[in-house]
Amino acid sequence: MEQASFIRSRAEQLADHxxxxxxxxxxxxxxxxTRDWSSQLGVSRDTLxxxxxxxxxxxxxxxxxxxxxxxxxxxxxxxxxxRSRAVRWLYYGRDYPDASALVEIRAxxxxxxxxxxxxxxxxxxxxxxxxxIHRRGEHPxxxxxxxxxxxxxxxxxxxxxxxxxxxxxxxxxxQMPFISIEIxxxxxxxTHMLVRRGFFRISLIVKEGSLRSTARLFQRICVEASRSxxxxxxxxxxxxxxxxLAVQRFAASxxxxxxxxxxxxxxxxxxxxxxxxxxxxxxxxVEVVAMNTTLQAIRLVPMPVYYxxxxxxxxxxxxxxxxxxxxxxxLPPIRKRIPxxxxxxxxxxxxxxxSVGEK
Numbered sequence: 001m002e003q004a005s006f007i008r009s010r011a012e013q014l015a016d017h018x019x020x021x022x023x024x025x026x027x028x029x030x031x032x033x034t035r036d037w038s039s040q041l042g043v044s045r046d047t048l049x050x051x052x053x054x055x056x057x058x059x060x061x062x063x064x065x066x067x068x069x070x071x072x073x074x075x076x077x078x079x080x081x082x083r084s085r086a087v088r089w090l091y092y093g094r095d096y097p098d099a100s101a102l103v104e105i106r107a108x109x110x111x112x113x114x115x116x117x118x119x120x121x122x123x124x125x126x127x128x129x130x131x132x133i134h135r136r137g138e139h140p141x142x143x144x145x146x147x148x149x150x151x152x153x154x155x156x157x158x159x160x161x162x163x164x165x166x167x168x169x170x171x172x173x174x175q176m177p178f179i180s181i182e183i184x185x186x187x188x189x190x191t192h193m194l195v196r197r198g199f200f201r202i203s204l205i206v207k208e209g210s211l212r213s214t215a216r217l218f219q220r221i222c223v224e225a226s227r228s229x230x231x232x233x234x235x236x237x238x239x240x241x242x243x244x245l246a247v248q249r250f251a252a253s254x255x256x257x258x259x260x261x262x263x264x265x266x267x268x269x270x271x272x273x274x275x276x277x278x279x280x281x282x283x284x285x286v287e288v289v290a291m292n293t294t295l296q297a298i299r300l301v302p303m304p305v306y307y308x309x310x311x312x313x314x315x316x317x318x319x320x321x322x323x324x325x326x327x328x329x330x331l332p333p334i335r336k337r338i339p340x341x342x343x344x345x346x347x348x349x350x351x352x353x354x355s356v357g358e359k
């Protein structure tokens with residue numbers, strides 16, 4: 001007699017999860033392709049494909065050539081059923097090539113929300129997905145966080161009057177609740193710190209497409225700091241492979257002493273690796289300052305001076321906003337800017353340390 005197996009495969013467990021999401025109306029049209037959907041669910045594509053096969057057999061999903069995955073029918077919610085409460089962090093795929101950098105932030109927010117019975121999900125979206133979510137409209141069981149979303153989609157979601165909280169430095173004229181990380185005073189502090197250490201050539205390293213206002217402010221800071229200070233802005237691609245090539249070329253161009261400020265999401269580790277590969281002395285000849293990053297992204301030797309992302313303060317604001325939303329039915333009028341401070345200074349300073357904002 002064949003022994004029965006009571007161990008369910010990951011595909012079966014995932015199929016049960018997706019079936020529940022379908023029943024609760026949480027699977028939206030259009031359904032992403034298997035690569036994007038597996039990324040959103042945090043599983044491998046093979047596991048997802050196995051789950052899809054199970055759900056096809058159960059008549060819940062169908063796969064059509066050149067049209068992708070579809071719901072077999074529109075789910076009918078049971079009478080009296082209440083949607084579970086969820087905070088959905090939506091981000092535009094092109095702007096977050098390395099979502100793993102958000103792990104520390106995600107964990108801090110989830111730890112605060114879960115005791116309140118609130119789930120947190122991260123969803124990489126393209127244009128079609130953004131529009132599909134918007135067409136579905138606002139629901140009392142969902143709050144949205146928009147992270148690094150292009151202005152065109154901010155305009156689209158501005159019609160959501162109760163449930164959207166924007167995460168970005170500025171809102172380009174859109175009147176919506178927002179939370180942002182105030183990096184400008186820290187940028188000024190980092191620039192003056194490098195000048196005091198004897199660096200009169202400083203580059204701000206940013207990703208392509210970043211706000212030009214940040215570059216203009218940096219150049220103004222350089223003018224204010226010293227007439228002999230030469231400051232420039234270096235823009236590198238978003239994709240990690242393209243970043244690596246661009247950083248290698250930049251490292252090859254460095255002559256003499258040079259200070260570098262790497263603004264997230266530019267990886268400080270990639271930058272320092274390229275510098276040391278070229279035989280440059282870090283931190284005496286070239287010093288890297290990492291700004292608005294998480295600790296796990298800069299576990300390097302030697303560790304650079306860094307201005308960390310304010311994870312706990314940020315998570316606290318998100319949690320308070322979510323609890324208010326699910327209790328009151330609308331977000332509070334948040335317009336919050338959280339400053340960042342230098343908390344680690346592992347490189348010996350030639351002068352005593354100073355507070356953020358001091359020249």
